[in-house]
Amino acid sequence: MTASEPEQGIVRPRILVGADGSEDGLRAVRYATREALAGDAEVWIVHAVDEAAPITGLWDLVSSRDVLLRAGEAIIAEATSIVADLGLPAERVVAEVVIGRPSDVLTELSGKARLLVVGRRSLSGLERMFVGSTSVTAAVRAQCPVIVISAASTPHQTGGLRTVAVAVSTWPVHQSALEWGVREAALRKAHLRVVHVVPETIGVEGAQFVAAATAGLEEQLAPLRAKHPATSAEVEVLLGDPVASLIGVSKTVDLLILGVHHHHAVLGGSVRAVIAHAHCPVGLVRES
Structure with a gap:
């Protein structure tokens, strides 16, 4: 699914951002958008649907590919709405739902991006030493620079310290x-x-x-x-x-x-x- 196509004849660098519907993911979308606004870039929003992930409990009710894809499209719609509210023109936004493990998808697509932005879910205790697998895997395997951001540790808009x-x-x-x-x-x-x-x-x-x-x-x-x-x-x-x-x-x-x-x-x-x-x-x- 593509929310919009880039302007004809204009090639801009892309800032890739992983959107998973979490607060940290939305924080990453906001950060990527501000980077795009500052650097005349496009935002490339990707939600990865991992069909291989174990599904238990209530998730058994939404285990089909079609339902997972629709859920992904809802996440993409929320993300693109945030991007629009921040003032990035629609022609500079590309959004997709992709089948695959999130870390693998982002790693592969990072080869076509100037920057990858991922959210880090904040954990407590010893778990904090083993930060989210998607952000860590993407950080070590990405083919472009990566920014890891957490809505919990950085709830405010950054940039004020200059x-x-x-x-x-x-x-x-x-x-x-x-x-x-x-x-x-x-x-x-x-x-x-x-x-x-x-x-x-x-x-x-x-x-x-x-x-x-x-x-x-x-x-x-x-x-x-x-x-x-x-x-x-x-x-x-x-x-x-x-x-x-x-x-x-x-x-x-x-x-x-x-x-x-x-x-x-x-x-x-x-x-x-x-x-x-x-x-x-x-x-x-x-x-x-």
Whole structure:
């Protein structure tokens, strides 16, 4: 099902968003729409119907493909209504109900998108360390950058802080994350914080290490500063626990970007912990 077709002769980048009818999914739709408005892009709303998912209890009553598809179309209709209310023209909205496992569908379609936005359902206790399977799987397998957002942790509209942070290592430098952070800050007309966290256990040579790390990151940032001279940027080397430090940073920025090395089949525990506890949307980009 397609809600509308793109304007004839105009090719815009697409922001892919997964819609599942949940509050987190709707939050993702709103976020994707604002990104599209800011970047002259299309929103590509997809609801995946997983026929292979176990169906028990009351769901036995709606197990047929036709009923599941109709339910998906209702979810799409709600999502497209939200997009229209936010002011994105109908010709810049594409919406589909697709048969397949959500993480697989989004992973495949991400190859045709500039950005993928997914909602993360907020859980409690130990479950929070194993954030929603769809968002995690899509984040590690997507062929484009991913933004994970939760309606519970970020109920308000983001952007008011006018600051983007990108967390990077000094070697190898998370170059893709750094480049995305600069572009995103330029698009938002926001300030950029380039953050590197050094464990406090580094000892008496900590000050020298911090100075060397700062100089190295400034060198990496220099060509990007030249390319985006109107975007203010600063390098921060923090001492402390990496997860706790980045969660602290997330309280003061509109978006926190992390680099993920492409050879990892799963997200590392530190990245998963930051996603689970962050106070802002988290962007993930695969490093080469």
